[in-house]
Amino acid sequence: MPSETEFEKVVDGVGEHSPLDLIERPTKPAERQVTEVASTIEVTNLDIYYGAFHAVADVNMTIPPNAATALIGSSGCGKSTFLRAINRMHELTATARAEGSIVMDGQDIYAPGVDPVEVRSKIGMVFQQPNPFPTMSVYDNVAAGLKLNNRKIKKAELDEIVEKSLRGAHLWNEVKDRLNRSGMDLSGGQQQRLCIARAIAVEPAVLLMDEPASALDPISTLAIEELISELKHRFTIVIVTHNMQQATRASDYTAFFNIEQSGQPGRMVEMDRTEKIFSNPTHQATEDYVSGRFG
Amino acid sequence: MTAATAPGSGRTGTFSQAALPDWAMQVVMGGAVALAFIGIAFTDVSPALLVIVLAAVSAATIGIWAGTVEGRRKATDRLATMTMTYAFLLAVAPLVSLAWTVVSKGNGRLDLDFINHTMRNVIGEGGGAMHAIWGTVIITGVATIIAVPVGILTAIYLHEYGGTGRLKKAITFFVDVMTGIPSIVAGLFAFALFALFFGPGVRLGVMGSIALSVLMIPIVVRSTEEMLRIVPNGLRESAFALGVPKWRVITKVVLPTALAGIVTGVMLAIARVIGETAPLLVTVGTIDSLNFNPFEGRMQSLAVFTYFEYKTPGVPPEPSFDRAWAAALTLIIIVLVLTGIAKLVQRRFGVLQAR
Ligand SMILES: Nc1ncnc2c1ncn2[C@@H]1O[C@H](COP(=O)(O)OP(=O)(O)OP(=O)(O)O)[C@@H](O)[C@H]1O
Ligand SMILES: [Mg+2]
Numbered sequence: 001m002p003s004e005t006e007f008e009k010v011v012d013g014v015g016e017h018s019p020l021d022l023i024e025r026p027t028k029p030a031e032r033q034v035t036e037v038a039s040t041i042e043v044t045n046l047d048i049y050y051g052a053f054h055a056v057a058d059v060n061m062t063i064p065p066n067a068a069t070a071l072i073g074s075s076g077c078g079k080s081t082f083l084r085a086i087n088r089m090h091e092l093t094a095t096a097r098a099e100g101s102i103v104m105d106g107q108d109i110y111a112p113g114v115d116p117v118e119v120r121s122k123i124g125m126v127f128q129q130p131n132p133f134p135t136m137s138v139y140d141n142v143a144a145g146l147k148l149n150n151r152k153i154k155k156a157e158l159d160e161i162v163e164k165s166l167r168g169a170h171l172w173n174e175v176k177d178r179l180n181r182s183g184m185d186l187s188g189g190q191q192q193r194l195c196i197a198r199a200i201a202v203e204p205a206v207l208l209m210d211e212p213a214s215a216l217d218p219i220s221t222l223a224i225e226e227l228i229s230e231l232k233h234r235f236t237i238v239i240v241t242h243n244m245q246q247a248t249r250a251s252d253y254t255a256f257f258n259i260e261q262s263g264q265p266g267r268m269v270e271m272d273r274t275e276k277i278f279s280n281p282t283h284q285a286t287e288d289y290v291s292g293r294f295g
Numbered sequence: 296m297t298a299a300t301a302p303g304s305g306r307t308g309t310f311s312q313a314a315l316p317d318w319a320m321q322v323v324m325g326g327a328v329a330l331a332f333i334g335i336a337f338t339d340v341s342p343a344l345l346v347i348v349l350a351a352v353s354a355a356t357i358g359i360w361a362g363t364v365e366g367r368r369k370a371t372d373r374l375a376t377m378t379m380t381y382a383f384l385l386a387v388a389p390l391v392s393l394a395w396t397v398v399s400k401g402n403g404r405l406d407l408d409f410i411n412h413t414m415r416n417v418i419g420e421g422g423g424a425m426h427a428i429w430g431t432v433i434i435t436g437v438a439t440i441i442a443v444p445v446g447i448l449t450a451i452y453l454h455e456y457g458g459t460g461r462l463k464k465a466i467t468f469f470v471d472v473m474t475g476i477p478s479i480v481a482g483l484f485a486f487a488l489f490a491l492f493f494g495p496g497v498r499l500g501v502m503g504s505i506a507l508s509v510l511m512i513p514i515v516v517r518s519t520e521e522m523l524r525i526v527p528n529g530l531r532e533s534a535f536a537l538g539v540p541k542w543r544v545i546t547k548v549v550l551p552t553a554l555a556g557i558v559t560g561v562m563l564a565i566a567r568v569i570g571e572t573a574p575l576l577v578t579v580g581t582i583d584s585l586n587f588n589p590f591e592g593r594m595q596s597l598a599v600f601t602y603f604e605y606k607t608p609g610v611p612p613e614p615s616f617d618r619a620w621a622a623a624l625t626l627i628i629i630v631l632v633l634t635g636i637a638k639l640v641q642r643r644f645g646v647l648q649a650r
Contacts, residue, residue, distance in 0.1 A: 092535060094458050121538025131529040135551040135644070145537035148547045195533065202537055 038065045038236040039105050039122070039205040041086065046100035047265075048081050048090065055081045057265035059100070061255055063206075068228050068237040070247040070274065073257030074289070078266030079240045082257070083208050086238065087123035088116040104206070121145075124204035128211040130191035132183030132198075139179040141194055142166060145202035161201055168234075169197035170227050189220025196227065200235070207231065209239040213246065225250040244290060248278055256286045313364050320357065320373060324380065327353035350381050394627070401624030404617040410625070414583040414595075420614040424622045426585040427600035431629070433589050434500050434579060434596055435569050438507035443561055445508070446515025453516070454523040455545055473513040481509040482574025489578075500589030503579035503596070507571060511564040518560025522553040555641040562637040566630050572598040597626045 041063040048056040056078035063069050071079045081090065088109065090096040101108045109119045132141045142162045146153055153161075162179075166172040171193040175186070183194055192212060199207060209228075213221040221243075228237055228250045241247050247254055255271035269283050281287050327349045334345045354377050361370040412423030449466065457463030485506035489497050526549050534544040550557070580593035581603055601622040608615035 087536065089532065089536060092532065117538055117540050119538075120536055124538075125533075125536035127529055127533060127536075129529055131527065131533050133530060133533075133548055133552070135548075135554075144534070144548075145539065148534065148537065148539045148543050150543075198533070198537065204538075 036234045038234065040065045041206060041236065041238075042103040043086075044101045044103070046082070046085065046098060046102065048078065048085050048096065048098045050081075050093070051095040054265040056085075056257075057267050059268045061268060061271050063236060063238060064253065065236045066232050066234075067252040068232055068239055068250055069253040069255060069271075070251035071238065071240045071255050071257060072242070072244070072247055072289070073266070073269075074259065075242075076262070076266070077257045077259040079257055080210050081266075083125075083210055083238060083240055086206075086208055087120050087125055089120070089125060091116060121149075121202055122204050123206040123208060124199035124202065126192070126195050126199050126207065126209045126212045128214055130188055130195050130215065132186070132191050132194050134182070134184050136183060137180045138175050138183050138186070138194060141183040142197045142201050144198055165197040165201035166194075168200050168231070169193040170223060171197055187220075189216045189223065192216060192220070192224065193227070196224075196231075200231070204235065206236045206238070209237065211240050211242065214242065221246070244278070248274055254278070256281070256283075256289060258285050258289070312366070314369075315361055315364055315373075319360070320377065323353050323357050323360075324377065328384075354378065354381075397620065397624050397627060400617075401620035401622075404621035405624050409618075409621050413585050414600075415585075417583070419609055419611075422614075422618060424595075424597060424600055424618065424625060426582065427595040427597045427622060428625060428629075429585060429587060430500065430579070430594040430596040431569060431598070431626070433587065434503045434575065434594060435507065435565060437501060437504035437589055438511060438568060439561070439565060441504060442508035442511035442515055442564065446512045446564075447519050447557065449512070449516045450519035450523060451545060451550075454520050455541075455549070470513045470516050473509065474517070476509065478506075478510055478568075478571050479573040479577070482506045482577045484509060485574070485578045498578065498580035498593045499591065500579055500586070500594040503575045503594070504589060506574040506578050507568040510568050510571070510574075514564040514567060515560055518563060519553070519557050522556035522560065523549060525556070526552045551644065554644045558637050558640050558644075562634060565633060569630060570598050570626055572602050575599050576602075597622050597629075601626075 043059050043061050043063070046056065046059040047054065059082060071083065073079055081096075084090045085098045086102060090098060098110065101110055103109070104122070107114070109123075132138075133144060136144060139162055140147065142165050143158055146158065146161065163172060163176075166175060171190060174190060175194075178185070183191065186194060192215070196207075196212070213224045216224065225246060228239065231237060232252075239251060241250075251274050253271060254274045254277040256269045256277060257266050258269045259266040269285050270277070270281060272281070277286060278290050281290065287293075331342075331346055331349050334340055334349075335342045338345075354374060357377055358370050358374045361373045408421070409423040410428060411425050412421070413426040414422045414424075415426075449470070453463055453466060457466070482503075485502045488505070489499065489502050530548055530552060531544055534548045535541075539547070575596050576599055579596065579599070581599050582593040582595050586592050586594045601619045604615045604619035604622065
């Protein structure tokens with residue numbers, strides 16, 4: 001059982017890519033307002049292929065718990081591919097295959113015998129396009145993860161979970177009077193927050209977000225960003241974004257992905273504290289990218 | 296503000312321009328249609344020739360008129376509009392004529408007596424199609440019970456599990472082949488199948504159901520597959536991302552989303568087979584009395600009933616002919632009622648419908 005200081009060291013040690021020996025979750029929350037300690041994810045030598053195409057090469061990173069980690073990099077460098085590999089969503093693409101290991105709470109999620117369904121119930125995902133289930137009401141959308149798995153839950157308990165999730169997604173006040181209306185009736189920003197509520201209702205430990213705000217207006221975007229900083233108290237968050245301001249505002253750590261030329265695999269260039277990546281990165285490529293200079 | 300200049304001439308100027316009166320199209324087309332009716336009713340000119348000439352003349356009229364007043368683009372637009380309207384009229388004309396014939400000849404006999412009497416011991420007037428109505432409902436119902444699960448499950452396999460494998464290609468190929476099977480062949484298939492077990496000459500309602508289901512399955516597979524294809528992948532992925540197993544994603548998210556379209560496909564399949572005569576003739580046969588049991592003995596169906604009433608009328612033939620028309624009308628009404636029910640289902644479960 002690591003102590004609090006070890007926990008801090010883990011979080012701080014990420015910049016130097018220190019090997020992480022945190023296996024169990026600390027039970028005591030650390031100072032940084034952590035109320036529920038989420039999981040650490042350790043990625044080692046990860047390669048992802050689509051058929052013969054090598055899409056992402058040799059990623060090594062440690063995603064710290066209860067922090068938001070931003071993935072940035074030019075289009076097509078494999079951010080979404082990498083993100084989807086974290087909860088084995090890539091397996092839904094027939095040609096996709098990943099090699100390497102991703103260890104979460106001491107378990108390799110790629111190990112034989114690991115059920116991807118279980119992995120996904122611990123590692124949730126929010127997509128770029130808000131996509132509430134069109135046949136379901138707002139309430140049922142939030143309850144979907146529990147209901148679809150036929151968990152036997154009392155109505156009162158489910159009500160409580162739905163309310164908690166909607167409050168957690170900063171949506172409760174806007175929808176509390178229309179829980180039985182279709183989720184499709186909400187605005188785009190509300191729909192995206194509904195999708196976040198749906199994802200957190202199953203109480204995952206990790207939340208992956210692929211450009212969650214890119215289809216939204218600036219106000220909704222800010223709402224999502226605020227939400228992210230709050231969700232950090234309960235989840236480990238990985239967010240792909242093309243928006244540099246968003247990365248600086250919403251994330252604690254930033255990983256920069258790059259692709260040398262098309263046809264080559266994308267690679268992670270560096271990962272560090274967000275302030276460091278944006279003020280004083282180690283690599284020239286990162287400097288060029290975050291400052292808007294290319295080539 | 297009148298515009299003498301053609302639009303687009305010069306960079307300044309007005310956006311409005313001369314236009315034909317609002318009623319121009321209606322009057323020209325209405326005139327042509329009226330002339331067609333008058334011509335067909337009062338002259339000996341060939342109706343087909345008359346219709347073609349009138350259509351051409353009215354199109355030329357509106358084209359030239361609009362061309363001189365409104366300019367080339369508007370004239371083209373009006374010509375195209377008129378062509379499409381005529382194409383539409385051409386398409387619905389046989390439908391209206393058919394509906395009119397059946398209703399006018401059939402409604403004389405279509406009454407309570409007709410739907411709660413059979414033809415048992417009936418010679419000449421009277422009698423009814425109760426046995427045929429029940430036969431059609433039961434045979435088609437059993438066929439639907441067979442075809443819908445098989446068809447939907449096949450479509451789910453093809454779209455959600457098949458990937459790009461050989462089995463998928465083979466099934467798709469055979470489904471396509473099945474689409475083209477003539478209905479009599481489906482009937483002979485069921486006949487031959489049952490002859491293997493029960494000897495030749497056996498006639499059962501369920502044999503007809505099997506023949507009809509052979510015709511229905513490819514339609515259900517095709518339409519369901521089409522509907523599954525338009526369910527956005529994002530919905531499947533979000534469900535998977537919640538840790539839901541695949542079969543639950545399909546039954547709880549994908550199928551409900553596609554339900555309205557699947558129901559339409561099933562309705563099309565039913566409508567396609569409910570009026571089949573030939574396959575039922577060789578498998579179910581014909582009978583004058585009521586039989587509710589598809590697993591024993593012959594049954595009557597509306598199409599076969601209509602066929603025999605018309606082919607082998609009594610003396611005098613009129614009561615038989617009347618029964619034939621009334622039975623045809625009943626069949627159309629049954630299809631309409633089913634369509635109405637399907638619409639209700641769609642409205643209740645439809646995706647686009649905000650509740
Ligand atoms: N299903 C797929 N099949 C084959 N190749 C794919 C597939 N999805 C992505 N790729 C390829 O993998 C590479 C990485 O794609 P990915 O979507 O991960 O990029 P990204 O960094 O998320 O880009 P963006 O910022 O535009 O979203 C690209 O070259 C892309 O063409
Ligand atoms: Mg992407």
